Amino acid sequence: MEATFAGEIPTTIIIFGASGDLTRRKLVPALYDLAQGNFLPPSFAIMGTARSPYSDESFRTHLHEQLDLFSRAQPGEVPIWDEFAKQVFYHPLVYDNAESYKNLGERLAELEQEKAGNRLFYLATPPQLYETIIRQLGAAGLSTPRADGDGWSRIIVEKPFGHDLPSARTLNATLHQVFDEQQIYRIDHYLGKETVQDLIVFRFANTIFEPVWNRNYVDHVQITVAEQVDVASRAGYYDQAGVMRDMFQNHLLQLLTLTAMEPPAVFDPNALRDEKVKVLRALRAIPPDQVAQHTIRAQYRRYRDEEGVSPGSNTPTYALVRLHVDNWRWQGVPFYLRSGKALADKRSEIIIQFKCPPHTLFLAPEGSDLTPNRLALCIQPDEGMHLRFETKVPGAGMTMRSTDMEFHYGETFGAGTLPSAYERLLLDALHGDPSLFTRGDEIELAWSLIDPILEGWSQKDAPALVFYEAGTWGPPEADAFLAADHRRWHEGCRSQHEKRS
Ligand code: BG6
Numbered sequence: 001m002e003a004t005f006a007g008e009i010p011t012t013i014i015i016f017g018a019s020g021d022l023t024r025r026k027l028v029p030a031l032y033d034l035a036q037g038n039f040l041p042p043s044f045a046i047m048g049t050a051r052s053p054y055s056d057e058s059f060r061t062h063l064h065e066q067l068d069l070f071s072r073a074q075p076g077e078v079p080i081w082d083e084f085a086k087q088v089f090y091h092p093l094v095y096d097n098a099e100s101y102k103n104l105g106e107r108l109a110e111l112e113q114e115k116a117g118n119r120l121f122y123l124a125t126p127p128q129l130y131e132t133i134i135r136q137l138g139a140a141g142l143s144t145p146r147a148d149g150d151g152w153s154r155i156i157v158e159k160p161f162g163h164d165l166p167s168a169r170t171l172n173a174t175l176h177q178v179f180d181e182q183q184i185y186r187i188d189h190y191l192g193k194e195t196v197q198d199l200i201v202f203r204f205a206n207t208i209f210e211p212v213w214n215r216n217y218v219d220h221v222q223i224t225v226a227e228q229v230d231v232a233s234r235a236g237y238y239d240q241a242g243v244m245r246d247m248f249q250n251h252l253l254q255l256l257t258l259t260a261m262e263p264p265a266v267f268d269p270n271a272l273r274d275e276k277v278k279v280l281r282a283l284r285a286i287p288p289d290q291v292a293q294h295t296i297r298a299q300y301r302r303y304r305d306e307e308g309v310s311p312g313s314n315t316p317t318y319a320l321v322r323l324h325v326d327n328w329r330w331q332g333v334p335f336y337l338r339s340g341k342a343l344a345d346k347r348s349e350i351i352i353q354f355k356c357p358p359h360t361l362f363l364a365p366e367g368s369d370l371t372p373n374r375l376a377l378c379i380q381p382d383e384g385m386h387l388r389f390e391t392k393v394p395g396a397g398m399t400m401r402s403t404d405m406e407f408h409y410g411e412t413f414g415a416g417t418l419p420s421a422y423e424r425l426l427l428d429a430l431h432g433d434p435s436l437f438t439r440g441d442e443i444e445l446a447w448s449l450i451d452p453i454l455e456g457w458s459q460k461d462a463p464a465l466v467f468y469e470a471g472t473w474g475p476p477e478a479d480a481f482l483a484a485d486h487r488r489w490h491e492g493c494r495s496q497h498e499k500r501s
Contacts, residue, residue, distance in 0.1 A: 009151055010043040010117040011430065012108055016133055017125035018048025018059070018090065022158065026189075027124065028063050028088075029071035030422035035084050036073050039427055041118075045111050049093040049104060050125075059090035072420065095125070096132050101140035108142075116151040120429055123157050126237075130157065131174045138178035156185040156429055159250050160241065161438070164454070165447040172440045185429045186443060190251040191436040192421030192428075194409070195379045196258065199350070200272075202377070202385070204263045209375075212354065214329045219372065220487060222351040223255050225339040225379075229346075230300065230470065231317065235308030242315040243297075247339040249450045253280070254438070255379070256335055259350055260325050269435040273442060280445035282327040291456030292463040296320040298475040300342040301467050314465050317341045320478045321453065322485075334485065338478060342470035348379035351492040362390075362398045371402040376492025383418060384408035386492055 013031070015023050034040050048059050064081060067073075091107050093100040108119065121137060123130050134155070137143045145151045157175070162168030175184055190196055203210060212218070225247055231238040238246065257276040264271035286294045297316035304313055318340030325335065354373040362370075374388040386404040393399040409418060428436055438446075456462060468475040473489070482488050 008042055010045070010112040010115055011041040011120070012045045012047055012111060012117055013120045013122060013426070013430075014047045014049060014104070014108070015122045015124055016049055016093075016095075016129070017123070019050040019052040019054065019062075020124060022124045023048065024063060024066060025070045026420070026422045027122065027426070029067060030420050030426055032067060032080075032084055033072045033420065034423050034427060036071075036080055039423075041430065045087045045089060047104075047108065047111070048088070048090045051092065051094065053092050054090045056089050060085045060088050063088065072423075095129050096136065098136060098139060101136045101142065105140050105142055116145060118151045118430075119145075119153045121153070121155040123155065127158075127160055127163075130171060134174050134178050143178045143183070152183075152432070153179075154183045154185060154429060154432070155179055156187050156425075156437075158187055160245060161186055161250075161443050162447060163241070163245060165444060165451050168443055168447050172444065176440075181440060182434070184440070185425075185434055186438040186440070187425055188250045188254055188438050189421040189425065190254050190379075191438075192423075192425040193379060194418045194424075195377065195383045196255065197424075197436070199255075199258045199377060210263070213352070215331055215333050217354050218333050219353045219355045220333055220485075221256075221259060221335045222353065222490060222492075223252055223259070223335065223337045223349075224351075224489075225251060225255075225348045226343040226473070227339075227341050227346055228343060230342040231303070231306055231309070233308075235306045238317075239309045239313055239315050243317055243319045243339055243341070244450055244454055248319060248321065248337065249446050250438075252337045252339055253446045253449070255348075255350060256283075256323070256337065259352075260330055260335070262329070267435075269433065272435050273439045277439070277442050277445060278327075279325060280442060280449070282325045282330075283449055284324045284326050285449055285452055286321070286323075286456070288452050288456035288459060291453055294322045295453055295456075295463075296466065296475065296477050296481055297457055297463075298340070298466045298468050298477070300340075300470045302470060303342075316457075316465060318343070318468060318474050318478075320474070320481060322481075323449075336482065336487075338474065338489075340468075340474050344471055344473050346381055347491070347493060349491075349493045350377040350379065351375070351490050352377075353487075353490070362392075362400050370400070374490065374492055376490070378493035382408060382493065383410070384493075388492070 015027060017023065031046060054062065064085065091104050093104060119142065123133060125133065143153055145153045162171050203213065257279040260279045261275040262278065264275045296319065298318040299315065300317050303309060303317055304311060320336065320338040323335045323337060352375040356370060356372045360370050371388065371390065376386040378384045378386065384407045386406050388402055388404050390400045391403045393401050425436060466475045466477050479489065
């Protein structure tokens with residue numbers, strides 16, 4: 001990660017919603033790890049704001065209590081907490097009260113010791129507060145850098161960004177009344193994952209894969225984001241959102257665009273995002289009356305008993321969607337996307353399933369077919385990749401067996417070396433690099449693909465919600481769906497050792 005910052009301009013990250021889980025579990029541990037690696041600007045402060053009545057001291061204690069659980073820092077590393085804590089502050093705030101923002105501005109100016117500082121606002125509150133905060137920041141003059149210096153002002157907006165296309169448009173419009181697009185960083189933490197960025201390097205820094213990355217060689221693509229956790233304490237939010245809004249609109253579509261996009265001419269934020277937008281434009285929308293042919297929605301059996309879930313809720317906790325990218329590269333290649341909660345394992349992977357050789361000379365082991373090549377990009381938890389190919393079984397005859405060539409980040413670069421997604425993204429926002437953040441048009445296009453599916457599912461004659469046991473790989477209907485296409489789900493990132501045991 002880039003380590004240097006020009007000048008000595010004081011830089012403050014102001015977190016709205018600082019008493020919440022995201023701040024405690026992700027944001028502050030990420031900032032702490034960045035501080036530990038000496039990546040933060042020399043004069044840096046964190047200002048937490050929320051309704052809760054913390055003092056600076058009690059806020060520091062609240063954060064410190066669980067830092068060991070959530071930070072990457074290894075026990076025994078030089079403890080920097082005391083130094084770090086001196087840079088952490090708290091300002092109680094009433095979100096819709098102009099006076100609160102005036103006071104916040106005064107506190108920031110105090111911290112900056114009268115120099116015009118850099119300010120990075122982070123919206124980590126419930127999303128219904130975003131517009132109020134954005135307007136208040138504008139009204140208090142906090143969205144523009146002070147006229148007497150070189151400082152900047154930027155804003156990071158957490159997901160969910162809207163709950164459908166109209167609300168995302170409204171939020172974009174409100175943001176644009178107060179901030180320029182260059183100041184806005186819409187976060188999708190999947191883009192901060194090392195393995196997701198490596199997809200770009202893997203595709204465009206190697207010559208051997210790109211020529212076969214198309215309809216001539218690829219049979220289909222599977223994108224799986226499976227979670228073992230259930231909705232736990234987030235049922236209140238989740239029951240309104242469901243898997244489509246929570247995972248597909250953002251993470252899964254981002255993985256798809258990076259897999260399918262053309263190489264940008266240069267590695268620059270707009271060139272990269274232009275290519276992703278072209279994929280979103282090329283995706284064939286599923287009309288509401290065709291959801292039965294292209295999707296499955298399911299719920300794990302005990303979901304309706306979770307605290308905070310409405311009895312009889314039809315919110316899907318699992319979905320499978322088959323999409324097509326209508327362009328020259330991908331015509332006729334289905335992309336199967338699936339994601340769910342309470343599944344058998346936590347596993348995110350992208351599988352590029354190549355076509356079968358046109359003619360086979362050799363014998364596959366009895367009872368099996370010739371296995372076509374398969375590339376599995378393992379996003380998490382065991383980050384790396386597996387390339388499957390056929391080998392000759394030693395001995396007489398020409399019998400084949402499939403084998404995997406595996407690469408694991410942990411083995412090559414050392415365990416614990418991967419920075420968290422939030423570390424990477426916070427640092428990029430501090431450096432002013434929006435490449436790994438979602439642009440306004442991208443978010444709106446993503447919603448325009450998700451909305452018709454949600455509409456289809458809400459119709460009276462919609463295909464029925466199906467059910468699956470927690471701890472399985474989802475509903476049997478998902479296997480039948482692929483079987484009807486003469487395909488099956490693969491677990492491409494399970495190592496051969498795991499598969500044998
Ligand atoms: C979040 C979703 O965006 O991503 C959660 O709101 C989900 O429901 C989480 O659990 C998954 O992230 P990760 O990094 O654990 O795969």
